[in-house]
Amino acid sequence: MPERKIPLYSTEYYATCTLGGLLACGPTxxxxxxxxxxxxxRQVDPKIYTxxxxxxxxxxxxxxxxGLFTGVGATFIGYSFQGAGKYGFYEIFKHYYSGLVGEEYANRYRTGVYLAASASAEFLADLALCPWEAVKVKTQTTIPPFAPGVVSGFNKFVATEGYAGLYKGLVPLWLRQIPYTMVKFSSFEAIVEQIYKQLPKSKNEYTSLQQTGVSFLGGYIAGIFCAAVSHPADVxxxxxxxxxxKGESIGAATSRIYAKIGFPGLWNGLGVRIFMIGTLTGLQWLIYDSFKVYAGLPTTGGH
Known part of the structure; x- marks a missing residue:
């Protein structure tokens, strides 16, 4: 761990958290x-695979x-940008909203602060994610794949649907990602707090390795809740x-698709998503908090 400590809530602090978010989300x-x-x-065509x-x-x-890694380029770019924004802005908004309501209310209603901060952070982060999510989904759900790589996929997408087409899924993305992130951060903070309450020692008495282990466990449990809350919007x-x-509004497209798949269709693929998101969320908190410890910052939650 570096000897020099980074001052909390400084520009360097937020930059470190932003980089930690990028490292946590893009690779995972x-x-x-x-x-x-x-x-x-399977979400697009339930009959494609049994x-x-x-x-x-x-x-x-x-x-x-x-072929199993179709869309990996757009995934890496999009979720690196999104992770940087999500974690970086979360730290900014959490501190800002805490100061806005005052220390007493921030402590008493800290879950509300976590929810507001995470929602604000994800709203902004999705602006960076949306274009790459559009390319990823188009590439993955077209057989044979829409394009062989992320650059060709991006260029082909723009050529056929224009730059505006890159944001055609922004509202559904917000509907998926904002509740997901609100649950991800608020439940993580609450779960980690409860874990430390059940342990015989206070958080500061545990080693950095033990604290990051708690982060992984808390993140995995939080990920299960995230998957369930956000799955219909993900579909x-x-x-x-x-x-x-072409030319169809988001509302019209949503109504037409829902009429076709019905309520049960919104839950197609939930099992694999719970496994995927639980693992992802646990690993992301592990990487994020490990990087914070390496940089000289405390782990998230439990204090």
Whole structure:
């Protein structure tokens, strides 16, 4: 750990948290591209694969191992930007809203502060994620893939749908990601606090390694809640990015697609998403807090 401590709430502090968010989200989301690929394809066409395992086998048979990583480039870029914004802005807004309501109310209603800060952070972070999410979904749900790589995919997408098309899924993305992130951060903070309450010593008496272990456990549990809350919107994002008609409004597309798939269709692929998001969220908090410790900052939550 560096000897020089970074002052809390300084520009360097927020820059460190932003970099930590980038490192936590880009690589982790990219690592589960095979799961995401099968999930997205099953959301768009429930009959395409009978199961996740059958999906993997079919993709490998037709496209080889590299086929499992269709869309990985757009995933890495998009979620690196999103992670940087989400974690960096969360720290900014959490401190800002705490100061806005005062120390007494910030402590008494800290869950409200976490919810407001995470919602504000995700609102901004999704502006950076949305174009790459559109390219990712289009590439993954088109067989054969829409484009062989992220640059060609981006250029082809713009050529066919214009720059405005990159944001056609922004509202559904907000509907998916904002509740997801509100649950992710607020439940993480609450879960970590409860974990430390059940342990025999206070947080500061545990080593950095032990504290990051708590971060992973808290993150994994929080991820399960995240997956359940955001799954219907996740299905709709995949459907809209793949099946929205030219000139069709978001509301019209949503109504048309819902009429086709019904309420049960909004939950297609939930099992694999719970596993994927639980693992992702746990790893993200582990990486994020490990990086904060390396930089000389305290881990998140429990204090």
């Amino acid at each position: 989301h990219s690592s589960v591209t095979p799961l995401d690929l099968v999930k997205c394809r 199961s996740e395992i059958q999906g993997f086998k079919k993709i490998i048979a037709g496209e080889g191992i590299k 709709m994002v995949s459907k809209i990015n793949n099946d929205r008609l």
